[in-house]
Amino acid sequence: xxxxxxxxxxxxxxxxxxxxxxxxxxxxxxxxxxxxxxxxxxxxxxxxxxxxxxxxxxxxxxxxxxxxxxxxxxxxxxxxxxxxxxxxxxxxxxxxxxxxxxxxxxxxxxxxxxxxxxxxx
Amino acid sequence: xxxxxxxxxxxxxxxxxxxxxxxxxxxxxxxxxxxxxxxxxxxxxxxxxxxxxxxxxxxxxxxxxxxxxxxxxxxxxxxxxxxxxxxxxxxxxxxxxxxxxxxxxxxxxxxxxxxxxxxxxxxxxxxxxxxxxxxxxxxxxxxxxxxxxxxxxxxxxxxxxxxxxxxxxxxxxxxxxxxxxxxxxxxxxxxxxxxxxxxxxxxxxxxxxxxxxxxxxxxxxxxxxxxxxxxxxxxxxxxxxxxxxxxxxxxxxxxxxxxxxxxxxxxxxxxxxxxxxxxx
Numbered sequence: 001x002x003x004x005x006x007x008x009x010x011x012x013x014x015x016x017x018x019x020x021x022x023x024x025x026x027x028x029x030x031x032x033x034x035x036x037x038x039x040x041x042x043x044x045x046x047x048x049x050x051x052x053x054x055x056x057x058x059x060x061x062x063x064x065x066x067x068x069x070x071x072x073x074x075x076x077x078x079x080x081x082x083x084x085x086x087x088x089x090x091x092x093x094x095x096x097x098x099x100x101x102x103x104x105x106x107x108x109x110x111x112x113x114x115x116x117x118x119x120x121x
Numbered sequence: 122x123x124x125x126x127x128x129x130x131x132x133x134x135x136x137x138x139x140x141x142x143x144x145x146x147x148x149x150x151x152x153x154x155x156x157x158x159x160x161x162x163x164x165x166x167x168x169x170x171x172x173x174x175x176x177x178x179x180x181x182x183x184x185x186x187x188x189x190x191x192x193x194x195x196x197x198x199x200x201x202x203x204x205x206x207x208x209x210x211x212x213x214x215x216x217x218x219x220x221x222x223x224x225x226x227x228x229x230x231x232x233x234x235x236x237x238x239x240x241x242x243x244x245x246x247x248x249x250x251x252x253x254x255x256x257x258x259x260x261x262x263x264x265x266x267x268x269x270x271x272x273x274x275x276x277x278x279x280x281x282x283x284x285x286x287x288x289x290x291x292x293x294x295x296x297x298x299x300x301x302x303x304x305x306x307x308x309x310x311x312x313x314x315x316x317x318x319x320x321x322x323x324x325x326x327x328x329x330x331x332x333x334x335x336x337x338x339x340x341x342x343x344x345x346x347x348x349x350x351x352x353x354x355x356x357x358x359x360x361x362x363x364x365x366x367x368x369x370x371x372x373x374x375x376x377x378x379x380x381x382x383x384x385x386x387x388x389x390x391x392x393x394x395x396x397x398x399x400x401x
Contacts, residue, residue, distance in 0.1 A: 085278060087296050094287065101287040103278050110282045116200070117286050 002120060003027045005046035007037040007063070008081070009055040013104075017050055017081070020108045024121065034058030038066060045074050048120055050111075051098075053082035053089070061096060068097040077118050081106060122147050126170050130154075130185075133173070137186045138263055139319050139340045139348075153188045187264040190339075194232040195283035197239045202334070202363045202385055207243050209383075209398040210361050214329055215250060217359055217397055222254040225326065229333040229352075231260030231313060234271030235284070236332055238303060241310040242289055259325070261316035268313045274303035319344070322351050329357050334385070335365035342373065349374040358392040 004026040006017045018028045029046065031037035033055040040046070049067075053060040064078055077099045082089070085103040093101055100114045115121050130150060131142040142150070151166060158169035161181070173181060197203050214224055228237040237260040244251050262268050281290055281301045294301045316325070318336065331352055337345045353376035356362060362377055364370070366385050370377045377387040380400055388394035395401040 087291065090287065090291060094291065103282060106282070110279075113195075113282065113284050114287075 001025055001027045002047040003029065003044070005029045005031060005037060005040055005049045005076075007031045007034070007049060007055070007060065008052040009033055010052075013052070013081075017111075020111050021050070023108070024112060024115065034060060034063030034066070037063050041067065041073065041076070046076050048077040048079060048115070048118075050079050050081050050102075053080060053084050053093075061093065064093070064096050064098060077120065079114055079118065122151065122166070126167070129174065130170065133182065134186060134189055135341075137182065138190055138317065139344045140186075140189060141339055141341050142189075150189070154185060157184055157188050183265075187266055190264050194235045195280065196235045196285040198236065198284060198334075199366060199385075200284075201366075202332070203239055203243060205363075205383060205386055206240065206330075209400055210330060210386075211244070211247075213359075213361075213394070213397040213399070218254075218329065224251075224254060224256045224330075225328045226256070226258045226330045227325065227328045227332070227355075228258065228260045229316075229318060229331060230336040231262045231268070231271055232264075233267045233276075233280075234260060234274065234311065234313070235276075235280075236260075236334070237271075237311045238274065238307055239284075240332075241307045242293055244310070245293070245307060246289075256310065258311045260311055260313045261325075262313075263315065263317050265315045268315060271311075271313050272308075274308040275300045276303075277301075318348050322355050325355060327355050327357060329360045330363075331356055331360070332363045334363055335368070337368050338365065345373050350376055353377060353389060356389060358389050359394045359397055360389065360392075361394055361398070362387040362389075 004021050006014050006028060008014050009032055014030050021028055029040055031040045035058040037049065051060045051063065060080060060082065067073060079100040079102060080093045080098050081102040081104060083104045090101050099118045102110055102114055127144065127147060134140040134142060154169060155166050158166050161169065163169050218224055226240060231237050237258045241258055244256060260271060278299065281294065293304050293307050295304060333352065337348065340348065349370060352362065364385050364387060370379065370387055376390055378390045380386040380388055380395055383400060
């Protein structure tokens with residue numbers, strides 16, 4: 001089973017994402033902000049990170065840039081999942097190395113479609 | 122709903138659109154036609170049925186037919202047919218039509234446009250190959266309302282996230298408030314027109330590729346046969362036909378045969394399109 005790290009400061013979102021992804025046969029770890037997620041990556045690198053943008057301590061974009069700058073990391077697939085839904089944010093995320101981008105609100109079909117586009121399913 | 126009312130409505134829908142409704146779809150009649158009844162100033166679905174029985178109001182009949190024909194669609198739906206198109210069908214046509222540089226594609230149930238636009242995007246992604254070709258993508262649907270939406274090329278945030286890779290969203294769409302609108306370069310590649318698959322196909326011309334996915338499932342056996350046989354006449358001998366994953370030609374027509382190992386892909390029985398596609 002593939003491991004997905006769900007990074008979101010909202011407990012509700014993490015719970016919804018976990019339920020959908022478990023149905024799609026992923027193992028789940030959770031992190032509450034970018035810093036927490038980085039530490040999780042150092043312990044156990046996930047196959048994919050589902051990443052919120054706006055979070056306290058370290059936001060999603062900072063996390064992504066930090067991960068992509070690390071040459072000692074086995075690079076994970078990163079899928080943004082955020083309420084930021086304008087073209088400028090999307091471009092910034094993709095240029096920083098995000099593989100896909102989900103605009104909230106999301107549902108199972110969107111997660112499934114995006115995950116299969118990046119070859120996870 | 123009374124049995125005679127169901128029989129009346131399902132008979133009318135079959136005659137108009139080929140749509141086959143069984144008794145277990147009564148809920149669908151109620152959920153889709155009740156809002157239509159209200160829009161027409163009628164209190165109940167019964168009142169709507171009364172009205173239809175009293176007089177063959179063509180406008181009302183058309184609205185009922187449109188409300189009942191399923192219109193769910195998304196970009197690159199089911200992936201596989203689009204991979205086949207990109208990797209086998211389009212290269213085969215590039216070879217076979219290399220002299221005349223002309224390609225005609227028909228999406229026979231275009232709905233809100235995602236399927237024809239997905240094909241247009243795939244061709245646009247290899248534009249160096251196709252830029253001096255005359256490519257026609259014709260999208261038809263029985264429902265004029267969905268075609269209006271298709272022509273506009275405007276989709277909700279939800280719609281652009283189902284099947285469309287983010288890179289293609291960035292490349293081919295403009296954001297207008299809550300709406301994502303396809304660029305003109307893609308929109309202009311597709312023409313739409315209302316068309317009923319039960320009518321004759323004269324006037325559509327001939328095609329190299331036909332997409333007719335998830336439509337035949339709503340038709341009874343003789344209607345399926347008739348539609349497929351007429352499609353065979355409009356399709357080039359080295360052309361291809363895409364059907365939905367749950368659909369088949371087996372036992373319905375001898376005009377097409379499935380391409381082995383390629384679900385949903387069919388070729389004229391009299392031709393040898395597999396070789397051309399490298400699938401022989």
